[in-house]
Amino acid sequence: MNMEFGVEGMTCHKCVDVRSARCPGVDGVEIDFDAAALRVVSAEPVDRELVDAAIVEAGFTGR
Numbered sequence: 001m002n003m004e005f006g007v008e009g010m011t012c013h014k015c016v017d018v019r020s021a022r023c024p025g026v027d028g029v030e031i032d033f034d035a036a037a038l039r040v041v042s043a044e045p046v047d048r049e050l051v052d053a054a055i056v057e058a059g060f061t062g063r
Contacts, residue, residue, distance in 0.1 A: 001041075001042050001044065001045060001046075002039050002040065002041055002042075003039070003040045003042070003045075003046060003048065003051070004037060004038070005038045005039075005040065005051060005052070005055065005062060006012070006036055006037055006038075006059075006063035007036060007037070007038045007060050007062055008036055008060060008061040008062075008063060009026065009033065009059070009060045009063070010033065010036070010060050010063060011033065018043065018059060021039070022033050022056070023046060023047075023050050023051055023054055024046075025042050025043070025044055025045075025046045025047075026040055026041070026042055026046055026051075027041050027042050027043060028041040029040065030042075036063070037057070039047070040059055041062070
């Protein structure tokens, strides 16, 4: 299952790697820097609010 999130200001994979580990059920994260998009890969649905909170906690702006 893939979930798409818009995120402003993310420019490297290191920030994503650290934050994805904090969201239960996240198997991986794919980033499209040009589109300012983050795709969460998981076997089961992931709590969207937890991912949104992790984006904000990392210092980025969701859209």
